[in-house]
Amino acid sequence: MKEEINKEKAILQAAEEEFITKGFAATKTVEIAKKAGVTHAMLHYYFRTKEKLFNCVYEEKIELLKQSVQVFFTETSLPFAERIKLGIESHFDFLRANPRLPMFVINEIMSNPERLSLVEKTIGEIAINILATLQGQIDKAVKEGEIVPVKASDLIIDIVSLNIFVFTIFPLAKFALIPQYDSEEDFFNSRKRENVRMIMCRLKNND
Amino acid sequence: MKEEINKEKAILQAAEEEFITKGFAATKTVEIAKKAGVTHAMLHYYFRTKEKLFNCVYEEKIELLKQSVQVFFTETSLPFAERIKLGIESHFDFLRANPRLPMFVINEIMSNPERLSLVEKTIGEIAINILATLQGQIDKAVKEGEIVPVKASDLIIDIVSLNIFVFTIFPLAKFALIPQYDSEEDFFNSRKRENVRMIMCRLKNND
DNA sequence: TGCACTATTAACAATCTTGTTAAACAATAA
DNA sequence: TTATTGTTTAACAAGATTGTTAATAGTGCA
Numbered sequence: 001m002k003e004e005i006n007k008e009k010a011i012l013q014a015a016e017e018e019f020i021t022k023g024f025a026a027t028k029t030v031e032i033a034k035k036a037g038v039t040h041a042m043l044h045y046y047f048r049t050k051e052k053l054f055n056c057v058y059e060e061k062i063e064l065l066k067q068s069v070q071v072f073f074t075e076t077s078l079p080f081a082e083r084i085k086l087g088i089e090s091h092f093d094f095l096r097a098n099p100r101l102p103m104f105v106i107n108e109i110m111s112n113p114e115r116l117s118l119v120e121k122t123i124g125e126i127a128i129n130i131l132a133t134l135q136g137q138i139d140k141a142v143k144e145g146e147i148v149p150v151k152a153s154d155l156i157i158d159i160v161s162l163n164i165f166v167f168t169i170f171p172l173a174k175f176a177l178i179p180q181y182d183s184e185e186d187f188f189n190s191r192k193r194e195n196v197r198m199i200m201c202r203l204k205n206n207d
Numbered sequence: 208m209k210e211e212i213n214k215e216k217a218i219l220q221a222a223e224e225e226f227i228t229k230g231f232a233a234t235k236t237v238e239i240a241k242k243a244g245v246t247h248a249m250l251h252y253y254f255r256t257k258e259k260l261f262n263c264v265y266e267e268k269i270e271l272l273k274q275s276v277q278v279f280f281t282e283t284s285l286p287f288a289e290r291i292k293l294g295i296e297s298h299f300d301f302l303r304a305n306p307r308l309p310m311f312v313i314n315e316i317m318s319n320p321e322r323l324s325l326v327e328k329t330i331g332e333i334a335i336n337i338l339a340t341l342q343g344q345i346d347k348a349v350k351e352g353e354i355v356p357v358k359a360s361d362l363i364i365d366i367v368s369l370n371i372f373v374f375t376i377f378p379l380a381k382f383a384l385i386p387q388y389d390s391e392e393d394f395f396n397s398r399k400r401e402n403v404r405m406i407m408c409r410l411k412n413n414d
Numbered sequence: 415t416g417c418a419c420t421a422t423t424a425a426c427a428a429t430c431t432t433g434t435t436a437a438a439c440a441a442t443a444a
Numbered sequence: 445t446t447a448t449t450g451t452t453t454a455a456c457a458a459g460a461t462t463g464t465t466a467a468t469a470g471t472g473c474a
Contacts, residue, residue, distance in 0.1 A: 045452080
């Protein structure tokens, strides 16, 4: 039988949608089952408990989140500022494809702090090394006169702040912001340019 | 009797804490009652339903959120950039005092889109006017050669992105970031300076 | 004091939600 | 075919959660 795989996947996908938009507590397993087109007993048959089903979704998303930041640390032959520019743009595009991801993760950690440990394990162990590597690259670029000094953690926070906010705030600010732009598409493109500009400005000027 | 006011307030305060950290769905009225030190029947006596109690908290918070942005539009005799600098700092301080507020509001809108209408009513009606006013001030400052051109909505998004992110991401990134700074206090002060620097840089340079 | 009103409690009811189970069903291989 | 294995369903059970109610206690005031 092949149906079993499809049903399991259907449940997973429905669960992902529900969990990401509503969060763990607000999501009802019956709703997931309904959305997936199966009886809710099937959900328990495949995933045993709501908690286990949630973890399948959650762990996958943590992995995604991790990848979204690693883009800044792929070594190339480009000048530092150029590499950061590409990093910002690809991070922005990633968020556009997964706009609810950051909020989802932060949220579940808030209401259930034990979940933080998975993030620490997955991201924490590489974060320290990665920041040190980036700091090394920054220092080198500074010495060569390409950019002004900046703390690696500040640079990352600057970039991620500007990028993430565009997507998390969007549902709230949509009605006020969209009239300022030609279209949603125009808004996102314009913001991508503005974010790159902000960071380049920071890297080049000594105010 | 005076106790009634105290009990009602105790319930409201407990509700605020619970709703803001856990969200509507994950919050149990019994827990609120326990935290407030009253029987859960009292909660229903004063607020009728969980929904009504939630709205008391929610509406108050929306009002706060509105005030947090208005700080940018209080007219003074200071030069434009100076005024914006003060606005950023006071917005930052406000968020430090209410770190969970933005996430809370965005979250509840996500899981229950009808709530957006209250935000639209409260903030939407003033947002358009306010953006127009700001744009006027920007254009004037540009003409006088104080700053470079910028779209009002972009400037606001830049500021709010940088400020909000520091507090919403903090629980997630704490373990990786704090070792980079002397203390939590040092981290926040350093970020406040960095955020001001970013915006001043944007306003002064033509990259 | 006694009346009217509000506050408070404990017990209860209704519903929702998660999870289980036993039996029916399908596919497959011996 | 029959035994075995895995899938599916419907019905149920336990517990949590919100909300009600009827009886009780307290308060202010005529």
